[in-house]
Amino acid sequence: MCARFSLFSGRARLARLFQVPDLPEFEPRYNIAPSLDVLAIVAGPSGREGHWMRWGLVPFWADDRKVGLSLINARGETVAEKPAFRRSFEKRRCLIPADGFFEWETIAGKKQPHFIRARDGEPLALAGLWERWHGEDPPLESCTIITTSSNAVIEPLHDRMPVILPEAHFDEWLDPESDRQRLLRLITPSDDELLIEYAVTPKMGNTRYEAPDAIEPIGTQGSLF
DNA sequence: CCAGACGTTGTT
DNA sequence: GTCTGG
């Protein structure tokens, strides 16, 4: 799955990779949690745009925004059919920039977080969906991250991972006119060679722990007990 | 027909 | 809004 991630690459680098000229300013964030605002790249009327959106998709038919709090991930296998995601999958796909994400390994009842990032240090593009909810003014924009089965790097930690799109697929993913069957084929675990993972401080389990060392490798000896 | 759900994950 | 269960 994907329930915590980081975004610390600078605005210029993201603007270049995602081809969004006017990205908003923001501080590096090492511990982004559900319910917080995240940066989402969407297809606008005249090119790509960066929007801040609440992480946890609130479907357009929801009675209140709380409905969306658990919808932080959407299973790629069913995203085209589920009532909560179907419309977004058809018309509102997005890319969520991330420099890496966290997964927790459970060892003898203890939780050990790991950070997963690109081997080459480039930011990742997580495949997402978004929605606009008119239950408040201004309307709330929210999003979710699509998950799929794990690749060989993640598998020892977890059986699910976020869908990571290569740059060559950005256009197809964002284009509202894209063919459904072709889109579904993009929902697949990333190549094993793309990612590396390592253990990080369990202190980052607290969402208020936002120090840069949240993503630094720690020795596996002595850190758990 | 109306009422009620609509989601993922991990853990037991 | 739309599907499912009763």
Added chain:
DNA sequence: CCAGACGTTGTT
């Protein structure tokens, strides 16, 4: 995902 709360009443 993890951490932290987990309640009611009346009044402003």
Added chain:
DNA sequence: GTCTGG
């Protein structure tokens, strides 16, 4: 144990 907030 389970829900809410981040």
